[in-house]
Amino acid sequence: MNRRAAMLLSLVAALMPAAPADAQPIAAGRPINLYVGFAAGGPADLLARIVAERLQEQLGQPVVVQNRGGAGGTIAAAAVAKTRPDGTSLLLVTSGHTGAPALYRNLPFDNQKDFSPIIALAQSPVVLLADSKSPHRDIQGLVAAAKSNPGKLNFGTGGGGATLTALAAVLLCRDLAIDAVAINYPGSGPANIALTSGTIDFSFDIVSGAMGLLTAGTVRGLAVTSPHRSSALPDVPTVAETVRPGFDVTGWFGILAPAGMEQSLVDQLNAEFARILASPPLKARLATLGIDPIGGTPQQFADLIAAETTRWGGLIRELGLKVD
Known part of the structure; x- marks a missing residue:
């Protein structure tokens, strides 16, 4: 089993428990914006709307999907990187996020340092x-x-x-x-x-x-x-x-927040999304779409991002790919 497969399996096995009943309201009860870097109707948007609906039910406060499509998801990522780390702005990111540093010459954010990893949601x-x-x-x-x-x-x-x-x-x-x-x-x-x-x-x-x-x-x-x-x-x-033995490309989705978020809020958000992923009806719905839940801790998601950034960055540089 390769390192990436082992990492994903470890994430699946590490689903977090439900949030404590006395947890404080996230973002002081204000609306939460879940940014998606792609057009409506695509897989990232579809998953975002599924989890936003469940998160809104769990928190009892509005969760609004914001589509900021373009530039391979980097426009939405740049927008979230500049927001306050108070829980009002989250980013549904795809595995393409890890190739952005090698693809773009003037990326306005660091794909690791400018974000607080919350959870790896799912893979497809x-x-x-x-x-x-x-x-x-x-x-x-x-x-x-x-x-x-x-x-x-x-x-x-x-x-x-x-x-x-x-x-x-x-x-x-x-x-x-x-x-x-x-x-x-x-x-x-x-x-x-x-x-x-x-x-x-x-x-x-x-x-x-x-x-x-x-x-x-x-x-x-x-x-x-x-x-x-x-x-x-x-x-x-x-x-x-x-046609190509050993070929392996699996996409994944996850949730990021702006860098500097308090650990208690990171953990609370992680627990809320873990509750969503543990829901049998949601698992069944995702299965019909060819999506498998991942889950895990914020640190495990950070490790996945780091490993994938190395993997895809190496390939992009090897092939000489660039996006202006």
Whole structure:
């Protein structure tokens, strides 16, 4: 088992207990803004709205999702980094957050020092998609077509090219020596529209973001990027078992707050989100979306961010990727 897999498993095993009954109101009962760095309708936005609804029920105070899409989630992250660490501003971050320091030349925040990790929420693999009317019916056929027509096929990713889906696509094309043209969209919603309209040949999305289209039969899943098949898509093979042994890219989501937050408030927020993740109805709902809860302590989430920053930063520098 690699270090990353072991870390995620340790997080799953470390779900925090419920918050104490005498806990003080978070943010003194004021509304809590949960920022999302992507357009409405995508996987990050969907998860944010699910957990915001539960958090509002638990706290008895408004929790408002604020979409600040663009630049691979860095616009929302920059906004939250500048707010007061009083619990009124939180950020739902994706694993793409860990690649931002290597991708952007003038990033206005430090992806680790400027935030207080709260909890790793959940994980979901990336899925390679083709339109249901596409001639590409499996990943082997798509790879063969791409190699026979270098530079002719194009693919889409959401989040402006600076997300895990984009990195998974670049990594897979590199490993398979595929020459295909990347087209970057502001979110997975617009990328999926381009796929179903025939603008692009294939796309990459987090499983949770594509489940609606997959269930409706509008698109087909050709492969998932996790080491094992997704429980939500048991008939979709992995990249590792088909065309690239050992391939492993799994997306995750977590909650950050501005740096400098008092430890007592960090712990209280961690406990509230852990209660959400431990809810059987929520687990069942996430399972239908191909999302698996993680959980764990703030320090474990900090360790995950540090390890992933090293991993993806190394790949980005190796490939010479940059986003202006």
